[in-house]
Amino acid sequence: VCRGTFDNRDVAVKRILPECFSFADREVQLLRESDEHPNVIRYFCTEKDRQFQYIAIELCAATLQEYVEQKAFSHHGLQPIALLQQTTSGLAYLHSLSI
Secondary structure: EEEEEOOEEEEEEEEEEHHHHHHHHHHHHHHHOOOOOOOOOOOOEEEEOOOOOEEEEEEEOOOOHHHOOOOOOOOOOOOOOHHHHHHHHHHHHHHHOOO
C-alpha cells in the first residue's frame, strides 16, 4: 500500500499482483457494497496494467495498531471509547451485509 492521488485527494493505493486479481476483484465488490457507511473505508477506483491491479481507497490518518501502540502518535482528539464505537459500528454494518 502506498499513498497516491485521485480526483485531487490523497488516497491509499493497493498494488495487487496478477495471481491475486480474483481476490482483488472480490475485495472491490465488497468495498462497493459497503460504501454507504461512515465507518467503512471508501472505495474510489480500480486500474489494471500488465503487471498489477491498483485499488484506490480512502486514506486513513493511521492504522488501529499505530493508534494503540504508538504513545507519541497524534490521536486527533479521538478517544479510545469513540474509536471502539466507530470500529464496532463499521464491523456491525459489514456483518449486516454478510461480509
